[in-house]
Amino acid sequence: MNIKDDIKAYNEVINAYLDKLLSEKDEDLTIITDSMSYSVKNGGKRIRPYLVLKFSELGGLDKFNEGALSFASALEMIHTSSLIHDDLPCMDNDDLRRGKPTNHKVYGDAVATLAGDALLIIAFEIVSDAAAPDKAKVKAAKALSVLAGWRGMIGGQIMDLQGEKRRLDDREFVKMNALKTGALLRSTARLGLAAAECDDKAICRDADEYCACIGRAFQIRDDILDVIADQAEFGKPVGSDAKNGKTTVLSYMSLDDAQALAAELTEKAVKAIEKYGDVGKELAEFADFLLNRRI
Amino acid sequence: MNIKDDIKAYNEVINAYLDKLLSEKDEDLTIITDSMSYSVKNGGKRIRPYLVLKFSELGGLDKFNEGALSFASALEMIHTSSLIHDDLPCMDNDDLRRGKPTNHKVYGDAVATLAGDALLIIAFEIVSDAAAPDKAKVKAAKALSVLAGWRGMIGGQIMDLQGEKRRLDDREFVKMNALKTGALLRSTARLGLAAAECDDKAICRDADEYCACIGRAFQIRDDILDVIADQAEFGKPVGSDAKNGKTTVLSYMSLDDAQALAAELTEKAVKAIEKYGDVGKELAEFADFLLNRRI
Numbered sequence: 001m002n003i004k005d006d007i008k009a010y011n012e013v014i015n016a017y018l019d020k021l022l023s024e025k026d027e028d029l030t031i032i033t034d035s036m037s038y039s040v041k042n043g044g045k046r047i048r049p050y051l052v053l054k055f056s057e058l059g060g061l062d063k064f065n066e067g068a069l070s071f072a073s074a075l076e077m078i079h080t081s082s083l084i085h086d087d088l089p090c091m092d093n094d095d096l097r098r099g100k101p102t103n104h105k106v107y108g109d110a111v112a113t114l115a116g117d118a119l120l121i122i123a124f125e126i127v128s129d130a131a132a133p134d135k136a137k138v139k140a141a142k143a144l145s146v147l148a149g150w151r152g153m154i155g156g157q158i159m160d161l162q163g164e165k166r167r168l169d170d171r172e173f174v175k176m177n178a179l180k181t182g183a184l185l186r187s188t189a190r191l192g193l194a195a196a197e198c199d200d201k202a203i204c205r206d207a208d209e210y211c212a213c214i215g216r217a218f219q220i221r222d223d224i225l226d227v228i229a230d231q232a233e234f235g236k237p238v239g240s241d242a243k244n245g246k247t248t249v250l251s252y253m254s255l256d257d258a259q260a261l262a263a264e265l266t267e268k269a270v271k272a273i274e275k276y277g278d279v280g281k282e283l284a285e286f287a288d289f290l291l292n293r294r295i
Numbered sequence: 296m297n298i299k300d301d302i303k304a305y306n307e308v309i310n311a312y313l314d315k316l317l318s319e320k321d322e323d324l325t326i327i328t329d330s331m332s333y334s335v336k337n338g339g340k341r342i343r344p345y346l347v348l349k350f351s352e353l354g355g356l357d358k359f360n361e362g363a364l365s366f367a368s369a370l371e372m373i374h375t376s377s378l379i380h381d382d383l384p385c386m387d388n389d390d391l392r393r394g395k396p397t398n399h400k401v402y403g404d405a406v407a408t409l410a411g412d413a414l415l416i417i418a419f420e421i422v423s424d425a426a427a428p429d430k431a432k433v434k435a436a437k438a439l440s441v442l443a444g445w446r447g448m449i450g451g452q453i454m455d456l457q458g459e460k461r462r463l464d465d466r467e468f469v470k471m472n473a474l475k476t477g478a479l480l481r482s483t484a485r486l487g488l489a490a491a492e493c494d495d496k497a498i499c500r501d502a503d504e505y506c507a508c509i510g511r512a513f514q515i516r517d518d519i520l521d522v523i524a525d526q527a528e529f530g531k532p533v534g535s536d537a538k539n540g541k542t543t544v545l546s547y548m549s550l551d552d553a554q555a556l557a558a559e560l561t562e563k564a565v566k567a568i569e570k571y572g573d574v575g576k577e578l579a580e581f582a583d584f585l586l587n588r589r590i
Contacts, residue, residue, distance in 0.1 A: 172323060
């Protein structure tokens with residue numbers, strides 16, 4: 001199976017699972033569940049859940065293990081929450097996300113704020129309910145909360161805000177990306193291996209190295225796409241980073257140098273993971289896929 | 296010891312524990328930890344953590360058990376997060392909270408949004424790290440996420456927003472309060488008893504009844520105080536519910552009838568809990584204290 005078909009097959013399973021998790025309704029509260037579902041079902045690439053599932057296999061679980069699917073879905077809820085809050089007028093003030101109106105454009109700022117909160121919270125409900133041992137659930141909740149929280153993703157968003165006011169220096173810029181994009185990507189290995197109750201030191205270290213490298217490469221590619229992408233395909237306004245005065249990798253180097261750096265990081269990621277049998281090879285292929293993605 | 300001294304003694308322990316949990320710093324991220332601390336340390340009454348600790352004792356733990364303190368602190372982080380987001384311009388747009396400028400007035404809307412997010416997330420980190428068995432942690436995370444989430448506190452905030460646009464009917468009004476204020480108060484029993492690994496059916500049922508009743512009485516007293524309180528003492532603008540066009544209990548009945556209803560609910564709470572020895576009596580006294588509070 002080629003990588004695109006593999007991603008497609010995983011996405012179908014992930015999307016069905018997300019649908020199931022968001023199927024509960026209350027007639028007095030339809031606006032909040034509608035708002036949550038609107039953003040979760042808004043055509044996400046499901047990169048993070050895909051990685052959680054692959055790492056659960058690397059740790060020894062069967063494909064589409066139910067506990068791993070729960071952890072994968074919890075992470076996607078947190079990721080979606082961050083997108084909703086990021087798009088708010090008081091943050092990036094974006095009107096479009098994946099080609100559709102952003103959450104607050106449809107539901108208003110108040111409901112969008114609460115939908116982001118509810119998605120953060122439901123992530124931990126999903127972890128609590130997962131078909132996994134209590135020890136694995138606690139490990140997953142810990143990884144998610146540390147890597148999404150103020151020392152992780154939220155910290156990256158804080159540095160990103162600072163980068164709108166002044167140019168970040170090299171160290172700050174690398175750290176900002178390691179937190180903003182890198183932290184949740186690194187959580188994929190922790191979650192997948194936690195689901196599999198795998199604590200083999202070498203595997204954990206190599207998986208973390210892989211995640212750290214693709215995280216950096218992913219953000220570089222994102223910055224590049226913000227300049228070169230086709231707007232209809234990309235789904236959000238091209239050039240919005242420049243518009244918002246964001247510090248991006250292109251504040252530091254040329255397009256060609258940035259793509260070369262992303263390629264170098266991808267190669268490092270591949271080297272760390274390709275030795276782990278079929279799943280290792282699939283993860284290596286996935287890193288290459290991310291490097292050359294157009295959306 | 297009288298109830299006020301008891302509350303004071305507990306608050307000292309709780310505040311020291313919250314301080315400890317918020318003591319970690321990162322020089323690039325001081326604005327987010329400052330913003331989180333600003334609101335957590337802003338003179339909260341610590342009603343919810345007090346109740347968690349009392350319920351942990353009702354379940355058989357020693358006073359100030361470390362696991363119970365963690366669960367109590369996690370709940371206070373979520374409560375604080377909800378206050379920060381509630382005060383935002385896109386929500387209630389309040390400038391004062393407990394007599395001080397609201398979080399977004401000090402740190403700006405973007406940082407306040409992220410501080411609220413970070414406090415939601417850190418709650419689950421604290422639960423994961425608690426000195427308690429994994430089973431108790433999973434139970435605590437489940438109770439917190441269900442009762443704070445879209446079917447709980449967030450759902451109540453959604454109904455509260457709807458109540459600004461149209462008059463809620465009686466059923467909706469009771470449900471709104473049961474979710475907005477009641478849900479987190481009900482979580483106190485679940486968290487305290489989870490820390491104590493107590494699943495005695497009678498205790499769980501009576502504790503839940505107590506919480507449901509004081510939750511309703513608490514919200515009624517809050518609506519009354521919004522009208523009769525001394526502004527300097529109350530710490531937020533008196534009459535802000537009317538200003539915001541909020542549906543409150545006083546949209547349905549007179550001040551006297553409202554206070555009588557609160558007294559009736561408090562009596563019900565007392566009856567449910569006073570039979571449980573010394574801790575039961577303390578909880579009964581606490582219910583009376585809440586009924587007559589001035590702030």
